[in-house]
Each structure stands twice: as structure tokens, then as C-alpha cells.
Amino acid sequence: MSISSRFSVGIHILTLIEINKDGVSSSEYIARSVNTNPAMIRKIMGMLKKAGLINVQPGIAGAELARDLPDITLLDVYKAVNVVKDNELFSIHENPNPDCTVGKNIQKTIEPLFFTAQHAMEKVLENVTIEDVVKDVMEKETKR
Amino acid sequence: MSISSRFSVGIHILTLIEINKDGVSSSEYIARSVNTNPAMIRKIMGMLKKAGLINVQPGIAGAELARDLPDITLLDVYKAVNVVKDNELFSIHENPNPDCTVGKNIQKTIEPLFFTAQHAMEKVLENVTIEDVVKDVMEKETKR
DNA sequence: ATTACACGTAATCATTTTAGTTACACGTCG
DNA sequence: CGACGTGTAACTAAAATGATTACGTGTAAT
Numbered sequence: 001m002s003i004s005s006r007f008s009v010g011i012h013i014l015t016l017i018e019i020n021k022d023g024v025s026s027s028e029y030i031a032r033s034v035n036t037n038p039a040m041i042r043k044i045m046g047m048l049k050k051a052g053l054i055n056v057q058p059g060i061a062g063a064e065l066a067r068d069l070p071d072i073t074l075l076d077v078y079k080a081v082n083v084v085k086d087n088e089l090f091s092i093h094e095n096p097n098p099d100c101t102v103g104k105n106i107q108k109t110i111e112p113l114f115f116t117a118q119h120a121m122e123k124v125l126e127n128v129t130i131e132d133v134v135k136d137v138m139e140k141e142t143k144r
Numbered sequence: 145m146s147i148s149s150r151f152s153v154g155i156h157i158l159t160l161i162e163i164n165k166d167g168v169s170s171s172e173y174i175a176r177s178v179n180t181n182p183a184m185i186r187k188i189m190g191m192l193k194k195a196g197l198i199n200v201q202p203g204i205a206g207a208e209l210a211r212d213l214p215d216i217t218l219l220d221v222y223k224a225v226n227v228v229k230d231n232e233l234f235s236i237h238e239n240p241n242p243d244c245t246v247g248k249n250i251q252k253t254i255e256p257l258f259f260t261a262q263h264a265m266e267k268v269l270e271n272v273t274i275e276d277v278v279k280d281v282m283e284k285e286t287k288r
Numbered sequence: 289a290t291t292a293c294a295c296g297t298a299a300t301c302a303t304t305t306t307a308g309t310t311a312c313a314c315g316t317c318g
Numbered sequence: 319c320g321a322c323g324t325g326t327a328a329c330t331a332a333a334a335t336g337a338t339t340a341c342g343t344g345t346a347a348t
Contacts, residue, residue, distance in 0.1 A: 001147055001228055001334070002235035004306065008254055009237050016246045026323065033244040034237060037308060042324060058324045059315035074257065084145055089265075091146035093153050093178060093336095100177040102160045105284040106277075110152055113218065113272055121233075121265035128257055133250075140249040145305070148335065170294065181337060186295060202295045203344035237307095295344075304335080315324075 006081040009034055009044055014072060014130045015137060017054065017063055024062040044081060051080030069131035078125050089121070090114040150225040153178055154188055158216060158274045159281060161198065161207055168206040188225060195224030213275035222269050233265070234258040 012034050017025045027045065031038040045063060048054045053072055056063040065072070078084070092110055096103035156178050161169045171189065175182040189207060192198045197216055200207040209216070222228070236254055240247035 001145065002232050003145055005235045005237040006306090007234060008250075008258075011254060012237070012240065012246060012250050015250065016244075019246055028323080033241045033247045035239045035241050035247070036237070037310095038323090039310080039326085040308070043326085046325070056324070057315085059317080059322080061316095061323055088146050090151060091149045091335095093149040093156070093180070095179045096156065097177045097179050100160075101285050102156060102163055102281055103177045103179070105281045106152075106156050106159065108284060109277055109280040110155060113268075113277075114152075117265045117268040120268045121261045124257075124261040124264045133253055133257075136253040137246055137249045140252060141245050150335090172294080181339095182294090183297085183339080184337070187297080190296070200295070201344085203293080203346080205294055205345095289348100291346100291348080293345085293347100296342085298340085298342100300339080301337085302335100303337105304333100306333080307331090309328100309330080311326100311328085313324105313326085316322085318319105318321085 004081070004083045006044055006047075007078055007083050009036070009040075010048060010077045010081045011074065011130070011133060013041065013044060013048065013063075014053065014065065014077065015133050017065055018069060018130065018134050019137070021064070025064075026061040047081050048077070051076065053077070053080055065130075069134065070129050072130040073126050074128045074130075074133075075122055075126040077130075078122070087115060087118065089118040148225070148227045150188055150191075151222055151227050153180070153184075154192060154221045154225045155218065155274070155277060157185065157189060157192065157207075158197065158209065158221065159277050161209055162213060162274065162278050163281070165208070169208075170205040191225050192221070195220065197221065197224055209274075213278065214273050216274040217270050218272045218274075218277075219266055219270040221274075222266070231259060231262065233262040 013030055016030055016033055027038040027041040031041045045056055049056050052066055053076060054063045055066045092107055096106055098104045157174055160174055160177050171182040171185040175185045189200055193200050196210055197220060198207045199210045236251055240250055242248045
């Protein structure tokens with residue numbers, strides 16, 4: 001199992017929009033950079049738009065960021081592209097036997113542990129912004 | 145997307161073996177507690193055995209823990225049941241366009257960020273043992 | 289030795305998710 | 319009006335999950 005690449009594509013899209021801010025970031029343009037289909041990009045952009053991360057308008061080519069660079073965290077993107085339902089990174093088996101000590105209590109024991117693990121992961125995503133990503137990409141580019 | 149319930153079932157199995165240590169934990173017995181099929185249980189027990197967490201023998205009913213309770217962490221179980229490939233909790237889109245600044249560098253920028261997030265999650269799992277789980281289950285049981 | 293029981297594992301199946309693709313309605317603007 | 323681009327729906331192939339059936343092999347009791 002892996003978390004969908006929609007997440008990394010979402011990050012790619014936002015980063016590209018910023019770096020190409022003097023140009024026009026159409027779905028076709030972005031798709032060439034990501035190396036996928038424009039329809040895929042539009043679908044993901046739709047999610048980013050719905051989450052208030054970018055502005056796009058029907059019929060008008062190009063998208064732009066809806067917030068300042070440092071105000072978009074990877075957690076924002078993660079939630080926007082809907083790769084993991086809220087608090088369901090881990091799934092817990094349903095209907096354990098209530099007539100058994102373990103079956104009766106295991107879910108309520110495991111749940112908070114899973115939440116803690118998940119939140120630790122999300123906290124890391126929250127502390128990285130698209131600005132950080134943009135800077136790193138630019139730095140790698142100039143080092144050639 | 146969700147991490148397979150094999151993980152929570154694995155925890156259930158180990159916990160049950162401990163709490164039922166005076167009895168015989170056959171796959172059929174465990175399956176009744178988890179509320180699934182004995183074959184599923186045997187498959188997961190095979191993984192736990194391969195990881196050195198339990199001892200089972202063909203033809204002999206019952207399983208027992210292969211380590212002391214505090215020496216089995218949730219991370220051990222997580223890795224044993226193979227729910228996530230090493231360092232692949234997040235998947236990154238393949239073949240971005242190398243002729244684009246973003247496409248060329250985005251993978252190497254994102255990778256370490258994803259690793260950090262994943263490791264933060266795994267660290268939490270590493271700090272919880274089956275002993276903790278057993279204690280919590282027993283505590284919940286006596287509070288009724 | 290035969291029989292009953294249990295583990296180990298392969299094969300099959302329905303369901304869900306992903307990623308990709310095509311197609312087309314609708315909006316914008318020259 | 320016509321060209322272009324966004325927004326979506328429909329469809330596909332591939333992969334993963336959870337469940338189930340079946341059967342070979344190992345163990346031990348009678």
C-alpha cells in the first residue's frame with residue numbers, strides 16, 4: 001500500500017505555478033512537466049481549487065496560487081487531494097468478537113495509538129511549506 | 145487509501161496469544177475472536193512467524209510469543225505484516241519532465257520530506273509495545 | 289497404522305482504488 | 319463565430335484487499 005501520488009503531483013503543480021509565475025500555467029503545460037494527462041492535472045487542480053489553494057477559472061488559461069507561498073503547507077496539499085480520509089491512515093478490522101476480552105476492547109485500545117502515529121506524520125507535513133519546496137528545487141537547479 | 149487491517153489484526157493476534165497463554169491459541173480460536181477466516185489468520189501468523197515474533201509448528205495446534213512482551217513493538221508488527229514497503233508510505237509520480245526545472249528536481253526534493261514524515265510515524269509505533277496493548281485491554285476489561 | 293486435527297499455502301472471487309484516457313459541455317476572448 | 323481551455327463524466331487496465339475454498343503435509347492419540 002502507498003499513499004496516492006496525487007499528493008506528490010499536487011506539490012509539483014503548486015511548485016510549478018510559482019516558478020512559472022511569469023508565464024501561463026495551463027493544465028496542458030503542467031501536464032508536460034509532470035508527464036501525465038491534462039485531464040488528470042485538471043482533476044487534481046480542481047481539488048486544490050476547492051481547498052482554496054489556487055485560483056482557476058473556466059475558459060481562462062492558467063492558474064495562480066491563492067495564498068502567499070509560506071502559507072501553504074504540505075499538510076494543506078495532503079488534505080486537499082484527499083489521499084487519506086480523516087483519521088483513517090490505518091484501518092482497523094471490523095466486528096471483532098464482543099464475547100472475547102481481546103475482541104471486545106482491542107479497537108478502543110488501538111485507535112488512539114494509530115491516531116498518535118498518524119498525527120506525528122501529519123505534523124511533519126505541516127511544518128514544510130511550498131516555499132521551502134520552491135527554494136530547494138531552485139537551489140538544486142543552480143547547483144548544476 | 146488506508147493501511148491494511150492486517151496490521152491491526154496482527155496486533156490482535158499477538159495480544160490474544162498473550163492473554164490466552166494458559167490456553168491453546170489455534171488459528172480457529174483466534175479467527176473467532178477477530179471474526180474472520182482461519183486461513184486469513186494463518187496467513188498473517190505466517191508473517192509474524194517469519195519475522196520471529198511467534199512460534200508455530202505445522203500440525204501442532206496453538207502459537208506462542210517468541211519474545212518477551214516488552215520486546216515486541218508495534219513497529220515490529222507493522223513491518224512483519226508487510227503493509228507498507230520500506231520507505232514507500234508515500235508514492236512519488238514517475239518520470240517528470242527532465243527538461244523542466246521543477247520536473248528535473250522535484251523528486252529529490254520531495255523524497256527526504258516524505259521519509260521524515262514516515263519516520264516520525266514509525267517512531268511512534270516503535271515506542272508502543274504489545275505489553276502496553278495487553279495492559280490497556282485488561283484495564284478496559286476490569287473497568288466494567 | 290490409521291484417524292482426526294491443525295498448520296501452510298495456492299487458487300479464486302468481488303470490491304475498491306489508482307492512474308490513465310477519451311469525450312464533450314461550457315466559459316472566455318479575439 | 320471560432321479557437322482555446324477548464325470542468326467532468328465515463329470507461330479502462332492494473333493492483334491491493336479481504337474473504338473463502340481446497341488440499342497437501344505434519345503431529346499425535348487411539
